[in-house]
Amino acid sequence: MSKYLNPRFGTFDAYVPGEQPRDRQYIKLNTNENPFPPSPFAQRLARQAAAELQLYSDPEVKALASVAAQRLGVKEENLIFTNGSDEILYFAFLAFCGEDTPAVFPDLTYGFYPVFARACGVDYQEIPLSENWEVIPGDYAGADGTIFLANPNAPTGIALSSDQIEKILIANPDRVVVVDEAYVNFGGETVVSLIQTYDRLLVTRTFSKSYSLAGARLGIGIASEGLIADLKKIKYSVNPYNVNAMTAAAGVGALLDREYFEKNVETIKENRAYLAAALQDRGFCVLPSETNFLFVKKPGISGGELYRGFKERGVLVRYFDLARTKDFVRISIGTKDELDFLIRALDQITEAQK
Amino acid sequence: MSKYLNPRFGTFDAYVPGEQPRDRQYIKLNTNENPFPPSPFAQRLARQAAAELQLYSDPEVKALASVAAQRLGVKEENLIFTNGSDEILYFAFLAFCGEDTPAVFPDLTYGFYPVFARACGVDYQEIPLSENWEVIPGDYAGADGTIFLANPNAPTGIALSSDQIEKILIANPDRVVVVDEAYVNFGGETVVSLIQTYDRLLVTRTFSKSYSLAGARLGIGIASEGLIADLKKIKYSVNPYNVNAMTAAAGVGALLDREYFEKNVETIKENRAYLAAALQDRGFCVLPSETNFLFVKKPGISGGELYRGFKERGVLVRYFDLARTKDFVRISIGTKDELDFLIRALDQITEAQK
Numbered sequence: 001m002s003k004y005l006n007p008r009f010g011t012f013d014a015y016v017p018g019e020q021p022r023d024r025q026y027i028k029l030n031t032n033e034n035p036f037p038p039s040p041f042a043q044r045l046a047r048q049a050a051a052e053l054q055l056y057s058d059p060e061v062k063a064l065a066s067v068a069a070q071r072l073g074v075k076e077e078n079l080i081f082t083n084g085s086d087e088i089l090y091f092a093f094l095a096f097c098g099e100d101t102p103a104v105f106p107d108l109t110y111g112f113y114p115v116f117a118r119a120c121g122v123d124y125q126e127i128p129l130s131e132n133w134e135v136i137p138g139d140y141a142g143a144d145g146t147i148f149l150a151n152p153n154a155p156t157g158i159a160l161s162s163d164q165i166e167k168i169l170i171a172n173p174d175r176v177v178v179v180d181e182a183y184v185n186f187g188g189e190t191v192v193s194l195i196q197t198y199d200r201l202l203v204t205r206t207f208s209k210s211y212s213l214a215g216a217r218l219g220i221g222i223a224s225e226g227l228i229a230d231l232k233k234i235k236y237s238v239n240p241y242n243v244n245a246m247t248a249a250a251g252v253g254a255l256l257d258r259e260y261f262e263k264n265v266e267t268i269k270e271n272r273a274y275l276a277a278a279l280q281d282r283g284f285c286v287l288p289s290e291t292n293f294l295f296v297k298k299p300g301i302s303g304g305e306l307y308r309g310f311k312e313r314g315v316l317v318r319y320f321d322l323a324r325t326k327d328f329v330r331i332s333i334g335t336k337d338e339l340d341f342l343i344r345a346l347d348q349i350t351e352a353q354k
Numbered sequence: 355m356s357k358y359l360n361p362r363f364g365t366f367d368a369y370v371p372g373e374q375p376r377d378r379q380y381i382k383l384n385t386n387e388n389p390f391p392p393s394p395f396a397q398r399l400a401r402q403a404a405a406e407l408q409l410y411s412d413p414e415v416k417a418l419a420s421v422a423a424q425r426l427g428v429k430e431e432n433l434i435f436t437n438g439s440d441e442i443l444y445f446a447f448l449a450f451c452g453e454d455t456p457a458v459f460p461d462l463t464y465g466f467y468p469v470f471a472r473a474c475g476v477d478y479q480e481i482p483l484s485e486n487w488e489v490i491p492g493d494y495a496g497a498d499g500t501i502f503l504a505n506p507n508a509p510t511g512i513a514l515s516s517d518q519i520e521k522i523l524i525a526n527p528d529r530v531v532v533v534d535e536a537y538v539n540f541g542g543e544t545v546v547s548l549i550q551t552y553d554r555l556l557v558t559r560t561f562s563k564s565y566s567l568a569g570a571r572l573g574i575g576i577a578s579e580g581l582i583a584d585l586k587k588i589k590y591s592v593n594p595y596n597v598n599a600m601t602a603a604a605g606v607g608a609l610l611d612r613e614y615f616e617k618n619v620e621t622i623k624e625n626r627a628y629l630a631a632a633l634q635d636r637g638f639c640v641l642p643s644e645t646n647f648l649f650v651k652k653p654g655i656s657g658g659e660l661y662r663g664f665k666e667r668g669v670l671v672r673y674f675d676l677a678r679t680k681d682f683v684r685i686s687i688g689t690k691d692e693l694d695f696l697i698r699a700l701d702q703i704t705e706a707q708k
Contacts, residue, residue, distance in 0.1 A: 001587060002580035004530050004554060006452040014590030017413050034408045043404045046600065050400040053604065054388045054566040059371050083437050086593050098360040119591035176358050200358060212408035215599035226356035233355060236368030237473035239440050245569035246400060246600045250407065 012118040015111065018318055027341055029332040030316040032154075032183075032293050034212040034268070036335075039260040042213070042253030049249040057245040059236075064243075064251045068220060071255050072192055077225045080232055081251075083242045085182055085206035085219030090116055091234045092148075092202055092221070096176040097122040102145035106135055108324055110150045110180065129156070133287055133295075137164045141171035150180040152188045155320065155330040157289030159188035166191070169198050176227070178202045185210035185265055186272075187290030192222055199224035202231075209292055210265055211254040216247040268292050272333045278343050282350070297327040301353065309349035315342050366472040369465065372672055381695055383686040384670040386508075386537075386647050388566040388622070390689075393614040396567070396607030403603040411599040413590075418597075418605045422574060425609050426546055431579045434586055435605075437596045439536055439560035439573030444470055445588045446502075446556055446575070450530040451476040456499035460489055462678055464504045464534065483510070487641055487649075491518045495525035504534040506542045509674065509684045511643030513542035520545070523552050530581070532556045539564035539619055540626075541644030546576055553578035556585075563646055564619055565608040570601040622646050626687045632697050636704070651681040655707065663703035669696050 001010050018031035037043070065076040072079075082088040093116040097103050102123035105113045117124040127139050133156045140147055147168065152159035169177050181203055184190050195201050202223040208214035221231055235242060254261065272294065276286045279296055287295045297303065306329045307319035318330040331342065355364050372385035391397070419430040426433075436442040447470040451457050456477035459467045471478040481493050487510045494501055501522065506513035523531050535557055538544050549555050556577040562568035575585055589596060608615065626648065630640045633650055641649045651657065660683045661673035672684040685696065 002553070002578075002584050004450050004581065005584040005587065006449055006455075008452070009449065009584070009587050009591065012591075014587055015594055016590075017410070017594050020410065020412060022416075028409070031410055033410060036408060037405060038407045043407075046404040046407075047401040049569070050397045050404075050600070050604065051391060053392045053397075053400075053569040054390060055382070056371070056374065056385055056387060056562070056568045057571065058374060062376075083593060083598075084595055086595070090592050095360055095363065096358050098362070101360075115591050119588075199356070208410070214410045214595075215403070215407040217411065217595055217598040224356075227358065230356050230359040230363070233359065233363050233368055234473075236370075237363065237366075237469050238444050239437060240369055240371050241438055241440070241568075241571055244437075244571040244598065244601055246404070247598055250404065 008121050009119070012115065015115045019316065021316070024314070026314055026316045027334065027338050028316050029334050029338065029342060030318040032209060032291070032332045033214050034209060034264065034292070035338060036212055036264045038212040038250060039254050039257035041257040041260070042250045045249035045253040046216070046246045049246040053245060055245070057241050057243060057248060059240040061243050061248050064248045067252050067255045072222060074192065074195065074222060078195060078222055078228060080221040080228050080235065081243045081248070082219040082221065082235070083239070084208065084217040085180070085204050086112060087242060088204045088219045088221040088231070089178070089180065090119070091231050092178050092204070093117060093120045093122065095230045095234050096146045096178070103148055104140070104143045104145045105148040106153065108133070108156065110154050111320070113148050134158055135160055137167045140168045143172050143175060145175070147172065147175060147177045148180065149178070150182065152183045152290040154183070154291070155293070155295050155318070155325070155328070156287050157291040157293060157295050158287055159290040162189040162191050162194070166194060169194070169201060176200045176202065178204065180204045182206045183209060183291035186268060186292050195223055199226055202227055207251055207254060211261060212264070213250055213254060216250050218243065218247050218251050268333050271336055271339055274336065275331065275333065275339045282346065292333045294331050294333070295328055296331060302326060303328045306349065309352070310342070310345055313345035313348060315345050362475050363473070366469065369469045373670065378668070380668055380670045381688065381692050382670050383688050383692065383696060384672040386563060386645070386686045387568050388563060388618065388646070389692060390566055390618045392566040392604060393608050393611035395611040395614070396604045399603035399607040400570070400600045403600040407599060409599070411595050411597060411602060413594040415597050415602050418602045421606050421609045426576060428546065428549065428576060432549060432576055432582060434575040434582050434589065435597045435602070436573040436575065436589070437593070438562065438571040439534070439558050440466060441596060442558045442573045442575040442585070443532070443534065444473070445585050446532050446558070447471060447474045447476065449584045449588050450500045450532070457502055458494070458497045458499045459502040460507065462487070462510065464508050465674070467502050488512055489514055491521045494522045497526050497529060499529070501526065501529060501531045502534065503532070504536065506537045506644040508537070508645070509647070509649050509672070509679070509682070510641050511645040511647060511649050512641055513644040516543040516545050516548070520548060523548070523555060530554045530556065532558065534558045536560045537563060537645035540622060540646050549577055553580055556581055561605055561608060565615060566618070567604055567608060570604050572597065572601050572605050622687050625690055625693055628690065629685065629687065629693045636700065646687045648685050648687070649682055650685060656680060657682045660703065663706070664696065664699055667699035667702060669699050
């Protein structure tokens with residue numbers, strides 16, 4: 001860092017995205033991407049938008065808001081769109097945390113939360129997961145700040161029920177609660193309908209996972225009109241044209257092509273069950289996942305050894321080198337062929353251990 | 355605003371983008387868009403990228419960095435890419451301003467600078483333009499903070515020379531100077547080569563104007579490796595995948611199709627001269643513009659009257675309702691046909707005044 005950098009940014013490490021090596025072709029099961037391309041209709045609308053890029057994109061993203069509002073059963077005033085869901089999460093830290101309002105989240109969750117907190121100059125408190133890697137709702141009663149919960153949680157894949165989230169809302173009557181539903185379409189229960197009851201609930205979603213649009217960058221915030229107005233104040237103070245025209249068009253297409261979406265989600269769930277069974281057959285502990293990834297460990301081999309063994313054999317999985325997670329790897333759910341390749345690689349790794 | 359919003363964001367007004375009415379078709383000469391579509395090659399690369407959006411975009415935007423570095427005569431380590439140049443400007447306020455480092459900029463310039471300052475919680479000082487609407491370099495000697503200069507300036511269109519910018523750098527040996535070259539391709543002198551001498555100089559660029567990619571959202575920061583590392587620290591703490599895959603591809607195509615770019619810029623300069631002459635013939639004061647817009651006023655008619663007169667006749671121009679600018683309108687340079695339409699509308703407005 002130069003001597004000119006605001007010292008606040010010198011005191012912590014930035015987020016490290018999953019590796020994207022370009023030296024050779026890998027089977028990429030490390031960043032929870034969808035193995036299927038975006039909906040052909042989404043692609044077509046994005047391609048059409050490319051011809052008119054000389055015009056600014058719509059800061060209110062009206063066309064997308066209209067389709068998404070109908071799909072989610074809310075009003076357009078309950079929605080804000082962002083450059084990926086990382087941006088809506090960043091806006092939420094900016095808007096709803098502060099000097100006297102720290103952030104509160106589990107000690108094992110999306111690794112960006114502590115980075116957002118530090119980037120916004122706010123304190124944070126980490127509440128440990130249970131022995132079984134679960135969020136215990138009672139631990140969040142009377143929390144000392146704004147609560148951030150990934151539900152289902154990452155990297156565990158484990159979900160709270162809608163009732164459990166509501167308990168946390170009730171037990172924190174003056175707190176904003178942010179529920180990051182990046183993976184909810186793969187099995188968890190959404191709490192979107194609770195925004196009608198709790199004007200302090202912000203639900204965030206992404207098009208990166210279940211809609212195959214990771215490379216397009218599109219996120220949503222869903223909340224009361226009051227919270228959305230706050231978040232739009234941030235957006236218009238930071239980057240009003242944050243969603244480009246091609247991505248907005250792709251989002252419309254992805255939402256309207258419901259059949260394609262449902263078929264892919266169904267396939268990913270089937271493949272998840274297939275991989276979980278194959279790993280359990282091989283002595284793995286597999287956490288119960290409601291997402292498009294599995295968080296797994298095997299007695300006798302460390303997460304780092306698994307990660308390196310897979311990488312040598314052309315498969316990328318994610319390994320988090322932390323005390324709590326060093327036994328585990330996180331495997332994204334790919335196509336059946338990709339998973340069969342991974343299983344063969346695993347059998348070779350196990351063979352080589354003998 | 356809700357009671358949950360961080361009070362810092364309640365104390366100022368957000369940026370107001372130029373109007374984008376959807377009630378009828380207008381000739382849009384209000385947001386400095388390019389009248390020509392993006393390069394066909396840029397469109398083609400963007401369309402191709404739409405087919406692979408299930409994969410995350412490259413956070414380092416390597417392919418674009420390689421082409422841009424060659425084009426600008428710098429190293430890839432001297433570049434950062436952002437979601438429009440608003441984002442690189444926001445990152446610069448975050449990185450290089452702070453509690454003891456206010457922002458310093460002209461009292462009439464890009465209207466987003468004071469908003470960025472407020473959003474980042476930093477003070478700012480506005481230095482008045484001269485009677486002739488010029489930035490006076492001497493006024494910035496020994497400035498009390500990080501200097502932001504749009505060059506050419508907006509909404510005046512007037513440019514400083516490279517030598518004048520260097521004087522400001524020399525007269526502030528311990529200060530970061532940010533030169534926002536959004537419009538430089540229409541006539542101003544760039545200071546990109548000065549980053550080799552001044553490790554405290556950040557130059558920002560956009561693809562929105564001269565490259566016809568306003569709707570794609572693509573900005574660049576060009577600086578010493580030290581400043582770029584600082585800005586990347588911000589990016590990786592806020593939104594690592596900030597540039598989507600279609601936009602990155604469009605940027606590559608736009609840079610490589612140099613002939614198309616040069617032809618359009620040349621046409622816009624010709625049209626600028628044509629419109630300036632037509633307005634001067636009609637008694638207008640036209641500030642000398644190095645951009646794709648003209649800042650103009652006419653004795654006997656206010657900026658507001660001109661704005662409304664044009665709008666009634668189907669032409670949108672930009673009007674800033676401030677004490678200093680209330681006599682003026684800002685007119686973006688469109689196609690020859692669009693400008694002829696505007697001139698006819700103007701003659702009707704003048705006729706109606708009689």
